Amino acid sequence: MLELNRISAGYGKQTVLDGISVDFEKGKLTSIIGVNGCGKSTLLKAILGILSLSSGEIFIDGENLLTISRNEIAKKIAYLSQGKNIPDMTVEQMVLHGRFPYLSYPRRYSSHDREVAIKAMETVGVAEFAHKPLYSLSGGMRQNAYIAMALAQDTDYILLDEPTTYLDIAHQLELMRLLKQLSDNGKGIVTVMHDLPLAFDFSDTLTVMNNGGIIACGTPSELCNLPIIEDIFGVKIKQMQDGMYSYQYQ
Amino acid sequence: MKSLRKNKIGYIYGIAILLLLLAAVLGVLFGSSELRLSDMLSSLIAGDMQSPEARILLYVRLPRVLGSLICGMALAVSGAVIQGVLANRLASPSIIGVNAGAGLAVTIGSALGIIGGWRLSLFAFVGAFLTVMLVSLGARKWGASRGTVILMGVALNALLGAISDTVTTFNPEISIQSLDFKIGDFSSVTYAKLIPATVIVLISVLILLTFSNELDVLTLGDENAKGLGMNTNVMRVIFLLLSALLAGAAVSVCGLLSFVGLLVPHAVRRIATSESKHLLPLCALFGAGFVSLCDTLARVVFAPYELPVGIIMAFLGAPFFIFILIKGKGGHRNA
Numbered sequence: 001m002l003e004l005n006r007i008s009a010g011y012g013k014q015t016v017l018d019g020i021s022v023d024f025e026k027g028k029l030t031s032i033i034g035v036n037g038c039g040k041s042t043l044l045k046a047i048l049g050i051l052s053l054s055s056g057e058i059f060i061d062g063e064n065l066l067t068i069s070r071n072e073i074a075k076k077i078a079y080l081s082q083g084k085n086i087p088d089m090t091v092e093q094m095v096l097h098g099r100f101p102y103l104s105y106p107r108r109y110s111s112h113d114r115e116v117a118i119k120a121m122e123t124v125g126v127a128e129f130a131h132k133p134l135y136s137l138s139g140g141m142r143q144n145a146y147i148a149m150a151l152a153q154d155t156d157y158i159l160l161d162e163p164t165t166y167l168d169i170a171h172q173l174e175l176m177r178l179l180k181q182l183s184d185n186g187k188g189i190v191t192v193m194h195d196l197p198l199a200f201d202f203s204d205t206l207t208v209m210n211n212g213g214i215i216a217c218g219t220p221s222e223l224c225n226l227p228i229i230e231d232i233f234g235v236k237i238k239q240m241q242d243g244m245y246s247y248q249y250q
Numbered sequence: 251m252k253s254l255r256k257n258k259i260g261y262i263y264g265i266a267i268l269l270l271l272l273a274a275v276l277g278v279l280f281g282s283s284e285l286r287l288s289d290m291l292s293s294l295i296a297g298d299m300q301s302p303e304a305r306i307l308l309y310v311r312l313p314r315v316l317g318s319l320i321c322g323m324a325l326a327v328s329g330a331v332i333q334g335v336l337a338n339r340l341a342s343p344s345i346i347g348v349n350a351g352a353g354l355a356v357t358i359g360s361a362l363g364i365i366g367g368w369r370l371s372l373f374a375f376v377g378a379f380l381t382v383m384l385v386s387l388g389a390r391k392w393g394a395s396r397g398t399v400i401l402m403g404v405a406l407n408a409l410l411g412a413i414s415d416t417v418t419t420f421n422p423e424i425s426i427q428s429l430d431f432k433i434g435d436f437s438s439v440t441y442a443k444l445i446p447a448t449v450i451v452l453i454s455v456l457i458l459l460t461f462s463n464e465l466d467v468l469t470l471g472d473e474n475a476k477g478l479g480m481n482t483n484v485m486r487v488i489f490l491l492l493s494a495l496l497a498g499a500a501v502s503v504c505g506l507l508s509f510v511g512l513l514v515p516h517a518v519r520r521i522a523t524s525e526s527k528h529l530l531p532l533c534a535l536f537g538a539g540f541v542s543l544c545d546t547l548a549r550v551v552f553a554p555y556e557l558p559v560g561i562i563m564a565f566l567g568a569p570f571f572i573f574i575l576i577k578g579k580g581g582h583r584n585a
Binding site for chain 1: 474
């Protein structure tokens with residue numbers, strides 16, 4: 001369990017997160033939703049220690065994250081940022097860098113690291129592109145390659161910042177199915193989402209943020225009829241007869 | 251597929267080593283004086299260190315060839331590292347003003363009476379490091395685009411060059427003011443300059459080879475690199491420090507040699523790989539061979555007159571660079 005206990009963080013003197021407490025569980029896909037600027041991405045950076053906390057504590061399986069090094073955190077939590085460079089390397093080379101936290105002297109990847117990377121590429125279906133340059137892949141396949149890198153990191157939790165951005169709808173659905181599959185296999189997936197129907201369709205739990213705080217947590221069916229969704233986003237989310245969710249707006 | 255790639259890289263290493271050896275041998279054999287290798291070697295074997303042949307070999311050709319090899323290695327590797335850290339393929343020690351910073355420091359050092367050796371190398375390093383940190387911090391603090399970083403470099407080159415010219419105007423006796431220094435030249439290489447530069451270059455390159463994976467992870471972007479456990483600020487400073495050591499060492503030996511730090515990393519990426527564990531050693535080998543070969547040409551083309559090596563490098567390098575850019579058009583989105 002990843003437990004955030006009254007954490008506050010921000011940029012310089014500006015406080016963005018204000019006393020947030022929330023738990024993220026292994027084996028569940030949790031989507032963080034909220035309007036632009038409410039602090040979703042900042043929350044992920046604060047969990048990873050990329051952004052320093054001004055107060056509060058974060059525990060991972062009972063261990064205080066503030067007391068361990070960034071390298072040790074990287075063995076427990078993988079992170080994919082929103083704005084990703086397209087590095088000039090092959091898929092295999094990038095996925096292998098998922099093993100970076102485990103590098104020791106003489107700073108070279110071992111045969112075990114390579115085996116883990118190959119398995120990660122097979123899991124997300126990019127093994128056939130292993131020797132292709134990243135820039136030659138479609139946006140969807142490239143996103144899968146990044147997820148393979150996160151899998152190679154061999155962590156219990158993966159945090160993703162808006163992973164469906166720039167993908168067409170088919171690739172968005174494919175990516176969400178992959179994330180769901182990973183959570184079903186035991187990973188704790190925490191993803192920032194902008195597309196509400198996608199978030200409601202695939203998530204086990206949703207965390208709703210507004211103005212640097214968390215205003216609701218629950219399952220999609222618990223949250224879809226709450227008035228706060230309409231208050232914040234200006235639209236309603238309705239569950240259709242086939243069980244899928246859709247926007248409803250006037 | 252993977253073994254094919256490995257074979258290709260292996261062949262390219264072979265070509266690079268052959269080029270380096272060829273350049274070194276040609277550099278020793280050819281020069282403005284027509285001497286035969288057998289005469290030079292027989293003088294050495296006979297222990298006649300005062301013979302013209304032995305003196306030319308030991309005190310003219312050998313330091314010159316070693317100087318060109320070391321400077322080519324230093325500038326090419328420094329260019330590859332700076333391009334990786336700034337995520338900017340247009341960057342190189344000469345373009346972003348690092349060489350000019352080292353040049354200004356060397357000019358000031360010369361004006362203060364420092365002729366060569368460790369102190370001159372230290373001056374060059376400090377000048378290079380301050381400039382590269384200024385560009386790096388500026389790029390990060392103001393969120394400068396790749397184009398802006400290059401324009402900052404152009405402005406810095408002009409400013410630092412103007413300060414150097416001012417120093418030399420008021421100190422006309424110093425040799426640094428010469429055209430040879432400004433476009434790069436190996437005619438005045440001495441062991442006093444060469445030994446500290448060689449030690450600095452070899453140690454810096456060895457450390458960089460150890461950290462090649464770190465350099466690649468930095469290219470994934472700052473946040474992703476931090477997510478992989480890297481202390482990006484510390485690593486960035488280490489890389490810039492080492493690249494400044496390399497550029498400073500080269501400037502202290504041969505002056506403001508440009509182009510090699512841009513051309514060689516680009517060429518290696520096109521023909522071989524961008525993976526730093528191969529990119530850096532191949533840049534070291536090709537950079538050394540290329541500069542040494544150009545210097546030999548600079549000595550023999552109009553013998554007994556010599557051209558500064560920077561002129562030969564521009565004549566050979568510019569068309570080749572344009573050729574590889576056009577041939578590989580669209581191949582690298584991040585370029």
